[in-house]
Amino acid sequence: MLGLLNDTLSPVDQCGCGDTGFLTSRTLPIALNHGAGKVINVPVYSCGSSMCDEYRIPSAVASRLDELAEEMEAKEVLSIVFSWKTSGEDDTIGYQDSLIQGFIWKFHRRSYEDAQVLFVINGDALVLQSKLDPSEYYILKRLEESKDGIFFSFSKFIEEDEELTYEKYIELEPSFQKELGTVKMEEVEDMLIEEFGEVCD
Numbered sequence: 556m557l558g559l560l561n562d563t564l565s566p567v568d569q570c571g572c573g574d575t576g577f578l579t580s581r582t583l584p585i586a587l588n589h590g591a592g593k594v595i596n597v598p599v600y601s602c603g604s605s606m607c608d609e610y611r612i613p614s615a616v617a618s619r620l621d622e623l624a625e626e627m628e629a630k631e632v633l634s635i636v637f638s639w640k641t642s643g644e645d646d647t648i649g650y651q652d653s654l655i656q657g658f659i660w661k662f663h664r665r666s667y668e669d670a671q672v673l674f675v676i677n678g679d680a681l682v683l684q685s686k687l688d689p690s691e692y693y694i695l696k697r698l699e700e701s702k703d704g705i706f707f708s709f710s711k712f713i714e715e716d717e718e719l720t721y722e723k724y725i726e727l728e729p730s731f732q733k734e735l736g737t738v739k740m741e742e743v744e745d746m747l748i749e750e751f752g753e754v755c756d
């Protein structure tokens with residue numbers, strides 16, 4: 556039953572503040588009979604705004620947290636990594652995809668000093684357009700998973716059409732495309748700021 560639920564954990568839902576929330580993972584405090592404990596890597600929805608410290612726990616996760624609390628009390632531990640199963644085997648795979656998609660959706664419509672996110676493709680890629688030269692586009696695309704983590708390729712392409720849409724993009728064969736590098740998921744935020752300047756509203 557839980558297996559079924561965790562597969563359907565949506566990458567995008569609602570943050571505790573009411574805005575759109577993106578699936579991410581957090582360490583949450585948990586009250587236990589034997590003290591204040593914590594659960595690491597709990598999937599939650601957060602809008603990702605620096606102004607907001609709220610989040611929302613998906614209901615399947617909330618009921619799993621209750622079970623984990625009992626487990627922690629039985630074992631008298633104060634810290635545990637969130638998992639769907641009691642056996643302790645690594646089962647992050649079930650919602651890993653949703654976590655990555657939630658991460659990418661968070662960039663939807665984001666604007667940097669020098670570029671703007673035009674659209675997100677299936678939670679796997681995002682296309683940006685330069686504000687300095689509107690014929691310059693950039694694409695950040697999720698790569699096959701490797702043992703070392705989640706990586707994205709970052710490329711630049713030139714397209715005469717300055718009003719690119721998703722529909723046009725999928726038909727597109729850019730005349731010029733250059734891969735600029737590969738970036739680890741944890742470094743994507745910093746890399747985009749380095750490349751395009753601060754985030755603006």
Ligand SMILES: [Zn+2]
Binds near residue numbers: 571574602603604
């Ligand atoms: Zn929020």
